[in-house]
Amino acid sequence: MKRLLLLVVLSACGEPTPTTIGECGRLSDPAAVETCRYEMLLPTVSTGRLDTEALDAGLAEVGDDTSRDLVLLRLAIAAPKQAQALCQRVRTDGAKEKCRQVLGRPHLGTERRAPRPPPTR
């Protein structure tokens, strides 16, 4: 849905619609570039397991470490179960610091199970 929204927006502006992560950099607005990259890589975490091959291939097309780390951080927040593997890949101090907010809370990445019974009193 988000991806569709981005495409609608870009079409409305007359911008070329990126079809690969490498083409996101052609967009004129820096924030739209970041979101384009993030949304291109969102499917790598959306099945419940991390598609590391697709993720690393996509990240390789993002030249800038800061942009790359922002993508990884956003993915880690969107999919806390994958945060460990995603945050291992960040390079900048700013992203490492913000990743700690997710990694320091291991319950975020646990399976949601039925609660244990309360004490019987």
Add this chain to the structure above:
Amino acid sequence: MKRLLPLLLVACGSPAPSDPALDALAPWPEDPHQLVERCAREPFEEVAITCRVQAAAKFGAAGDTLAAHAVCANVPTGTWRDECHFRAGEELGHAGHAVEGLEHCAKAGWFGRNCLTHTGWRLPRDPALHPGLSAARIAAAYEELDQRVVAALEGAGDGLDGEGRDIIRARFGFNVYVGSGRASPEAARLPDPLGPALRTGFAIEAARLLGEDASVEAILAVWSETAPPPEGSAVSDVATLGRYSLPLVAPGEHGTPHIPVFGGGLRPVGASPDEDATIAALEAMFWLESTPADTFVPWLDDPRPRVRRTAARLVGRAPPRSLDLPALLEQVSTTHTDDTVRWHTQQALKSRAWEAPARRPPSQ
């Protein structure tokens, strides 16, 4: 559709002068009010979410529960909304506002139970409440607290309200006695449900004050008033920390009433006040980090099932002094006539629990 227009304006307008990725990864302000303003300007939704969670935690640490509620209301429902209330709740508890923290735990969804433990056990001690007061005065203070807790947990589903009350009651009992320098048993004779919580506190304080002379029998002598209550100096919160165990309930104990104990564990409630005092005394001896496994061995064959099962749970979790503990556990776990005693000793054998260092909660 309402999200489309701002995005169009951003996407079709002039490029922003700053680097949004660099801005998003920049350090956040420490002040929660400034942080909330920062979150509102954050163009990336995911970063804005964690920004708000951080702001709610900071408001919690500052004791501002209303601001924390307002910030969490702007976090999308689901994992991060739950986490927002969890962070606010535990920070409020850490800042001495445990009851206000419980209001957040009630909204913490899947993390509600963790939140209750982190927050409820941080109920601060009220120095005006101590075992030198009449039992009626202590009971009245608890009733007032319990009413606030019930109100804070109103609407919390999934048994959280009952569990939160249990935890707060247990901490109240602990707070009245432990560290007070007094171990008069009067308040610990109050009826259920407060009595067992106070008995846990009584037994721990008696053990602490008896020091090297502490034993289950010595604590019970104070309980039965055949020995005078020990006295000593009141101590700070840090000195009230002790060894704690896990909330282990055997399959054979599921029908037995349990109450929370120091550090997140559970203990059975005795069938009578005297039996309960014995269980509390065993727990208190375990709380003393110097107590060896040997102390619990004589109680493994107690005729009262809840007493011997408590001893079985604790014996394998304390280092032995002169005992061949693995051999004893092996024997008990295969030959004891009580299935539940066998279960507890098997659990200890599996993990060699006695080899783990005595642990204290990081902060209570």
